[in-house]
Amino acid sequence: MITLNVNGQSYQVDVPSNTPLLWVLRDILHLTGTKYGCGISVCWACTVLINGKEDKSCDVTVGSAAGKAITTVEGLSTMSPDPNNPLNRLQKAWIDHQAPQCGYCQSGMLMRAAALLIEYQGQDNPVPSDGAISGAMQNICVCGTYQRVKAAIKSAATGN
Numbered sequence: 001m002i003t004l005n006v007n008g009q010s011y012q013v014d015v016p017s018n019t020p021l022l023w024v025l026r027d028i029l030h031l032t033g034t035k036y037g038c039g040i041s042v043c044w045a046c047t048v049l050i051n052g053k054e055d056k057s058c059d060v061t062v063g064s065a066a067g068k069a070i071t072t073v074e075g076l077s078t079m080s081p082d083p084n085n086p087l088n089r090l091q092k093a094w095i096d097h098q099a100p101q102c103g104y105c106q107s108g109m110l111m112r113a114a115a116l117l118i119e120y121q122g123q124d125n126p127v128p129s130d131g132a133i134s135g136a137m138q139n140i141c142v143c144g145t146y147q148r149v150k151a152a153i154k155s156a157a158t159g160n
Contacts, residue, residue, distance in 0.1 A: 002066050006031065007075025017063025022046045024062050025072060033073035033107045037140070044139040047108040047115075048072050054115035073107035076114055086117045086126070089156040097152040101143030109139045113153050120157065127157040 004011045006029060013024055025031045025048070034057055037045030046057040049071040071079060079087050090113060093099075100106045116136040120126045128136070133150050141149075 002062050004029075004062065004065060004070060005068065006070045007072060008069075008078065013062060015062055017066075018061050020058050021048070021060040021062055021065050021070070022057040025057060025070075031072045031074050035104060035107055037105070037108070042140065043105070043108070044112060045105050045108040047111040047139070049111055049115055049118075052115070052118050054112050071111075071114075073110055076110060079114070084159070086121070086156045086159070087114055089159060090114060090117065090152070093152040093155040094149075097148045097155060099145050099148040099152045101141075101145050105139050105141045105143075109137065109141065109149055112137055112139060113149070113156070116153065117157060127154060 001012045001014050002017060004013060011029060013028055015024060015028070022034060022036060025034045034048055035045040036058070037043035041056055041059050044056060047054050048057045050060065050065060051068050077088065077091060082088070090110060094110060116128055116133065120128050130150060133153050137146065137149060
């Protein structure tokens, strides 16, 4: 049995330790917000946060994730009790800026955006530059809403 801490809850899973985290999240824990995308670890649709850092759940084994804090898109809104925390504004900003189109890549994009905002928290300037956002957001989006995504991230960071 492997113990996983997902979205603040402890789960016991009986799978081989080399099972990709993605399949445990989706097929065993039924947290289907984390998407299977390309199958070759380049699209970032399966992004989750592990100890506050983004990672591709298709590349992470449950054995290596055991004992770490895993956050999926379903747990994003509960990461901080502070209403002024940019993470609490992120999903609203996503809607306000109409970032999603088909929506398939959106959970991965939200999780990478959350990791970027976490990285910038506590810095003198907690608002990432356009270049920092473009550098961080390497998710593949066939709808091409990258400008809306950038605007949503800035809006969440600034509170505007």
